[in-house]
Amino acid sequence: MLEILILLAGIAAVALVNWYFFMAPRTAVAAATSAAGRQEVTIRVEGGYTPSVIRAKRGKPLRLIFDRREKSPCSDEIVISEFGVRRFLKPFEKTVIDVTPAQAGAFEFTCGMSMLRGQIQVEG
Amino acid sequence: MQPTTLDTTEVTIPVSGLTCASCVGHIRQALEEQPGVTAANVDLVTREAKVAFHASDTSVEILVDAIRGRGYGAELPAPGASLADEQAAQELAQAEEYNDLRRKAIVTGVLGAGAMLLSMPLMSERSHTTHGGGDPILGPLMDLIEPPVRSAMPWLYSLEPSVLKWTLLLVTIAVVGWAGRQFYTRAWTAFRHRTADMNTLIAVGTGAAFLYSVAATVAPDFFVRNGVPAEVYYEAVAMIIALVLAGNALESRARGKTSEALKKMLLLQPAQARVLRDGTELDIPAGDVRSGEVVLVRPGERIPVDGIVMEGRSAVDESMLTGEPVPLQKEVGDQVIGGALNRLGSLRYRATTVGAASTLSQIVKLMREAQASRAPMQKLADRISAVFVPIVISIAIATFVAWLLLAPEAGLVRALSAAVAVLIIACPCAVGLAVPTAVTVAIGRGAQAGVLFKGGEALEKLHEVDTILLDKTGTITQGRPSVTHVVPAGGFLEETVLATAAAVERLSEHPLAEAVVAAADQSALILSPAEDFDAAPGLGASATVDGRRVLIGNQRLMESQGIDATALLPKAEEFSAAGATPVFVAIDGTAAGVIAITDPIKPTSAAAIGKLRAKGLRVVMLTGDRRTTALAVARSAGIEEVIAGVLPEGKVAEVKRLQQEGRRVAMVGDGVNDAPALAQADAGLSMASGSDIASEASDVTLMRSDLEAAVSAIDLSHRTFRVMKQNLAWAFLYNVIGIPVAAGALYAAFGLLLTPVLASAAMALSSFSVVSNSLRLRR
Numbered sequence: 068m069l070e071i072l073i074l075l076a077g078i079a080a081v082a083l084v085n086w087y088f089f090m091a092p093r094t095a096v097a098a099a100t101s102a103a104g105r106q107e108v109t110i111r112v113e114g115g116y117t118p119s120v121i122r123a124k125r126g127k128p129l130r131l132i133f134d135r136r137e138k139s140p141c142s143d144e145i146v147i148s149e150f151g152v153r154r155f156l157k158p159f160e161k162t163v164i165d166v167t168p169a170q171a172g173a174f175e176f177t178c179g180m181s182m183l184r185g186q187i188q189v190e191g
Numbered sequence: 192m193q194p195t196t197l198d199t200t201e202v203t204i205p206v207s208g209l210t211c212a213s214c215v216g217h218i219r220q221a222l223e224e225q226p227g228v229t230a231a232n233v234d235l236v237t238r239e240a241k242v243a244f245h246a247s248d249t250s251v252e253i254l255v256d257a258i259r260g261r262g263y264g265a266e267l268p269a270p271g272a273s274l275a276d277e278q279a280a281q282e283l284a285q286a287e288e289y290n291d292l293r294r295k296a297i298v299t300g301v302l303g304a305g306a307m308l309l310s311m312p313l314m315s316e317r318s319h320t321t322h323g324g325g326d327p328i329l330g331p332l333m334d335l336i337e338p339p340v341r342s343a344m345p346w347l348y349s350l351e352p353s354v355l356k357w358t359l360l361l362v363t364i365a366v367v368g369w370a371g372r373q374f375y376t377r378a379w380t381a382f383r384h385r386t387a388d389m390n391t392l393i394a395v396g397t398g399a400a401f402l403y404s405v406a407a408t409v410a411p412d413f414f415v416r417n418g419v420p421a422e423v424y425y426e427a428v429a430m431i432i433a434l435v436l437a438g439n440a441l442e443s444r445a446r447g448k449t450s451e452a453l454k455k456m457l458l459l460q461p462a463q464a465r466v467l468r469d470g471t472e473l474d475i476p477a478g479d480v481r482s483g484e485v486v487l488v489r490p491g492e493r494i495p496v497d498g499i500v501m502e503g504r505s506a507v508d509e510s511m512l513t514g515e516p517v518p519l520q521k522e523v524g525d526q527v528i529g530g531a532l533n534r535l536g537s538l539r540y541r542a543t544t545v546g547a548a549s550t551l552s553q554i555v556k557l558m559r560e561a562q563a564s565r566a567p568m569q570k571l572a573d574r575i576s577a578v579f580v581p582i583v584i585s586i587a588i589a590t591f592v593a594w595l596l597l598a599p600e601a602g603l604v605r606a607l608s609a610a611v612a613v614l615i616i617a618c619p620c621a622v623g624l625a626v627p628t629a630v631t632v633a634i635g636r637g638a639q640a641g642v643l644f645k646g647g648e649a650l651e652k653l654h655e656v657d658t659i660l661l662d663k664t665g666t667i668t669q670g671r672p673s674v675t676h677v678v679p680a681g682g683f684l685e686e687t688v689l690a691t692a693a694a695v696e697r698l699s700e701h702p703l704a705e706a707v708v709a710a711a712d713q714s715a716l717i718l719s720p721a722e723d724f725d726a727a728p729g730l731g732a733s734a735t736v737d738g739r740r741v742l743i744g745n746q747r748l749m750e751s752q753g754i755d756a757t758a759l760l761p762k763a764e765e766f767s768a769a770g771a772t773p774v775f776v777a778i779d780g781t782a783a784g785v786i787a788i789t790d791p792i793k794p795t796s797a798a799a800i801g802k803l804r805a806k807g808l809r810v811v812m813l814t815g816d817r818r819t820t821a822l823a824v825a826r827s828a829g830i831e832e833v834i835a836g837v838l839p840e841g842k843v844a845e846v847k848r849l850q851q852e853g854r855r856v857a858m859v860g861d862g863v864n865d866a867p868a869l870a871q872a873d874a875g876l877s878m879a880s881g882s883d884i885a886s887e888a889s890d891v892t893l894m895r896s897d898l899e900a901a902v903s904a905i906d907l908s909h910r911t912f913r914v915m916k917q918n919l920a921w922a923f924l925y926n927v928i929g930i931p932v933a934a935g936a937l938y939a940a941f942g943l944l945l946t947p948v949l950a951s952a953a954m955a956l957s958s959f960s961v962v963s964n965s966l967r968l969r970r
Contacts (some may be wrong), residue, residue, distance in 0.1 A: 070596055077592030081585040088581040089790065091385035114380030132250070139377045140288055141388055143281070146563055151646075153563030155281040160200075160246035163253060180623030181573050182388050 095120035095188060105130055107113060110185070112145075112156060113137045116176070119185035125171050129151030129187075131164045148189075153179070199229055202251050204240045206233065207264035213542060214263065221261045225249050240265070247597035275457045282454070285447040292440035295370035296433055302366050303429035309359050310426045311337055312348045356408045367401055371432040379559070387580035387905040389620050395437055395584065396614035400947060401428045403607060419603050420894025426948075431951040438955020442620065447961035449628050451969070452635025456555050459511055459530035464495035467539075477529075482545050488538045496529040497549050498540040505536030512554065513894035514903070521791035553884050557643045557892070561634045566647025568915050569626040572922075576623050583617040583930065590934040608946060612933035616950035617926055621956040625918035628965035633911040636968050642904045643895035649890035653874040653908035655855045658844065659803055660868075662860035663821065664702065665896065666878060667799040667800075667828050672703055672708035675771060676787035678762050688784035690716040692743050692776045695734040696726040703774060704732070706788050707743075729815060731774070742777040745817065749775050749782065754781040767819030770827060792828055800829045806905065807856070813837055813845060813868075834851040842868035859893075859901050862886030876901055907968075914968055918961045925957045 079129040096118035098106035105128045111117040112135040124130045133145055136154040146153050168174070171191040177184045206218060215233040218240060222231035225246025232241045242254055251267060258265035288793060311333065327625030341348060347355075367375075371393075378394035381387055404423040407414055411421035464477040467485040477495040485501065488494055494507070506518035509531040518534050521527055527540055530551040546552065565573075586611040594606030630647040637644050644650050679688045696704035698721055711718060721734040721741070730751070731744015742752055746763065749756045754777045756763075763773035766787040774786045795966050803810050811832045815819045821835035834845055842860075846868050849856050855873045858865065862877035866888035869875030877889035878896040886892060893900040933950050937943040945953075 068934035073592055073595050077588055080588045084581055084584050084588070088385055088387055089578070113384075114377065114382075115384030115386045117384065131968075132253075134247070137377075137380065138284075138288075138904075139373070139380075139390075140284075141377070141390075143284065146565075147561060148565045151563050153559060154279050155278050155284075157246065158284065161248065161250045163250045165252065170605070177573075180620065180627065181569070182576055182619065182623055183386060184577065 077116075090141050093120050093186075094118060094120040097122040098124075100121070100124075100127070102127075107132070109134055109161075111136060112142050114139070114142075115183050118186040121185070121187045123168055123187055123189050125168050125189050125191050128165060128167045131166070131187075133162045133164065135160060141180070142178050142183055145176060146179060146181070147174065147176040149187075192576050199243050200246045201241065202254070204242065204251070204255055204258065205266045206238050206240050206258060207266075209233075209235055209238055209263065210250070210736050216718045217261050218258055218263060221257045222254060225254060225257050228254070237942075248406055248605070253520055278450075278454055278457055281450075282447065285443060289440055289443045289447070292436050292443060295439050297435035299366050299429060299433035299436060303426060303433045306359055306366075306426035306429045307333065308340060308344075309355055309362070310423070311340055312350065313352055313355055313423065332874050340729065342801075353408075353411075354622045356425075358421050359423060360405060360408050363401065363404070363425040363428055366432055367397070370436060371397060373463040374432075374435075383739050387584070389580075389618070391580055392583060392614045392617055392619075393431075395587075396611045396947065397428050397586055399614075400424045400431075400611050403604075404428065408555070410963055422604060424608075427948050430948045434948070434951040434955045435615075438951075438959055441955070441959040442624075442962055443967060445959060446624075446628065448966055448969075449631045449962065450635065452632075452639055453555065453558055453562070455511070456530075456551070456558065456638060459493065460551055461493040461495050463491075476707045478546070480542050480545055482542055484542045486540055486542050488533045488540070489536055490533060490537060492533050494527050494529055494531045494538075494540075497544045497551075498527055498529075499538045500525050500527060500538055502539040503537050505538050505668070506534040507538075508532040511639065512550065512641070514639065514900060515895045515897070550884060554638060554894075556644060557645070557884070558634055558638050561644050561646040561649075562631045562691070564646025564648060565690060566626050566630050566651055566915065568651065568919065569647065572622050572626055572919060575923075576619060576659045579617070579619040579622065583619075586930060586934065587611075587613040594935065608816045609933065609935045609944070610947050611947045612950040613930055615947050616929045616933040616945065616954050618922070618929075618954045618957045621922035621925060621961045622919075624958055624961050626915050626962050628962050629911055629915045629918060629968065632965045632968040633907055633914075637904065637907050640903045640907070641900050642907065643884065643892040644904075644908075645890050645896065650908050650911050651875065652890060652903060653857060653876075654912040656808070656857040656874050656905070658809040658811065658849055658854040658856045659810050659901075659905075660813050660849070660856060660858045660872070661800075661898070662842075662858075662865055663812055663816060663824060664790060665861055666859050666898065667796045667812065668792050668824065669831075670702065670789045670790065670896070672706040672772070672790040674706050674786055674790045676766065677784060678759070678787075679784040680758055680782050683783045685784070686714070686716060687774050689714065689786070691736055691739075691741050691778060691783070692774070692786060693931075694718045694721045694736045695732055695743050696723065698734060699726060701726075701732070703772065703788050707774070708787060710786075739779050743774060746773075746775060749777060752777070752780075754780060754782055756785075756927065758782065759785045764819060765957045767817060767822055770820060770823035772816055772820050792824060793897065795897050797827065797901050799902050803898075803905070804829070804901045808905075811849075813842055813858075813860075816840065839864060840867070843871045857905075859898070860894070862889055876904060881906055895944075910968060918964055921964070922957070922961055929953060929957075 095123045098108040098121055100106050106123050107130040108121050109132040112133050133156050135158055143156060144153060145156055152164055154162060156162045168189040173189045173190045175184055203722045215235055216232045219231045222228050222242055227245040228314060230243040233792050255265045255267055265628045356608045374393045380389060404425050407421040407423050414421035434882045461477055463474050464480045464485045465472055466480060480496045486498060500521050500523050504522045507521045508518040509515050509528055512528055512530055530548045543701045546905060591606050591610035591611050594609055633650055634644055661667055677685050677689050679685050689711050693708045698705040710742040719737045721736045724734040726732045730748040733742045758773055759782055763785050766773045771787040771789040774788055776945060800810055810830050812825050812830045813834050815837055816835055818835040821833045846856055846858055857874040858868050858872035860869060869877055870888040875889035876891040876893055877886040878893050884892050891904050935944055
């Protein structure tokens, strides 16, 4: 009886871990468009990216402001391969990255070791 | 930009469009309205805005936009400066991190050793026969030092076990709360974002062992009542944290070294430049040199910006930029590159490209973009990194449950120890670092040898190549053709043939045409004006000189115009066989003569081609020249396969044809004329011409027009690919073998078990060894 309980508890714990980390709802945030026609969004960098999914329009300049709120070396670099960006993010500072998405699609941004990740969804 | 106090940053932004004093007020207001700006001053005379701001609230880009929003012009400070600034900030952060980790690792190591001593008298209490919880490293070590400790510190053994436990608890709280705190806080932040990383594993692993020990210290009776030994593992917790910190410190320092090449590049531009303004020599920041300005360089100084020599002569060492080992002699009219070292003479030169357009800035930009790129091999690692930690936690839970169910006699402690070992040994960092560190180091190494890769994909593609196409002119040969012979037909004078040909060629842009004009200049011939010029690509040109129709070009042109050149053909064949290009001249429909033009092979070409062939590559020469000439050049260069008589647009077709045969083709040529073929090839290598180094079409830019650079590029691509494969294999195998062994997979058969402390030692070494392996590419 105890054995069955242990087994069930184990299965429940594994399920909980996987649900918590993999089934996380990722809310997409659309970049706000300024009067000048530029899209802008601020992304908080602390143990991950908040928001982690950015929606943007194709062909319009997009300003990503990475607001790094920690010193952990895990997040010290931001990489957006699609736009050839690898930048160091100073701790507790805002770093501006300007890009212009030329194509529609989903493009990843990650930390230097691709452990932390987010996505830019470019709509046509 | 420089930090002035802890949290304010000051920046100077060049402003334009200032017409009156009220503009100053407008801009200041615009800046002060921005959140985070503490002070703003605008100087009407220097046309600069000095702004102090909190970097946590705004950035230079936002401030520049705020000024522009008011209708004024504003520029970001020089990109070179901001890159260097960013690099410096990164270095500073890395150095701080390394020092912090090292200090914590050392102190924790000492405390951990103390904890080992204190826990020795408790050993006999433990349920296992050996010390250190049966740890293969810690156990025998403690067995070894226990007797001397016992005889040296008998008082230790007379202390109450509860006193020892409470002392150990205090020591470990110090370790966990000070040195280990970063693991717990970072794991918690990640957890809140529903992500998990290396910190999560260490935090959960050491946390479980620590909490178990605390419970056993506080309420030993409860454990005993339930048949569970009230054992403590404080020394293991402290040693794990010490070892992981030591591993992180080693990794941090090694990671800093991966971008060393980029740092060195950024340091090449001197801070100061000496310019001539209004007749006086002035020392100004190198970033302020304007295009067209006269710059003075003394022996031993670095050249501040790109330019063309106006006065003086000197040997200039460009090895850091182009990989060219021998200093180059620079004279009036020669190009100098910013960042190169002026050796012996003084130079006075006119600045050409400055700022972002300069060669050095372009190299640095290319390097950074390349280092940002993802190698295709990374995809697999990425997929694993994304799911790694939650899966390891799941395995740890399964391990714990399996021990309880399958080996109940081993007890709760053994189950916990195995689960903690699984958490500690798993190393996601090794997987994440495997490919990016290799790419970063390789891009840097390449740049130092004058080979600029577009990115990880270019490195991988070049490594797959089995056939290499070499453009003849400018790639194998020097690309500076000169006239060696002029042979007139019967009834014509040598001077007439050359002067008439030069009169036509003066209007042409063909490289061979320049050679003809240069030869006429050398003989001081007077050239008549030419009219009705017409160029036939791939054939030649025609024009009217002194009322006579002149044709100049290859045999095909003569044939197509029905000109009988048979008398000249033996001579033309003779020239071809010697590797020269025969150019026919016809005046008013009669063959007048043939001119031999030679483009000498570069001194390094033959050796480089030999190396390419020694690598098993199929080397093919591609040229628009006639077959005999091409074969002669190929023979001296050591090439067996020649595709001659190819029109410029035919090169793409040749690349395609080889690809259809199933070959992986690399093409080496110049970035402008050969661009379509370079783009079509699996890997395009362009030789940099002038200051434009970023050819869109090519995957690799060779900073010196020397085939040895192509050999270096291929060598480096092979070495990098090997390192990436080794790293990935090591990172995967390490985890694939380490995790099951830690879980106890080998226990039933061999009695082999990894304990948490041994697991932490393995983990500390695994990511460090991946980065160290990548660093081998620096050589």
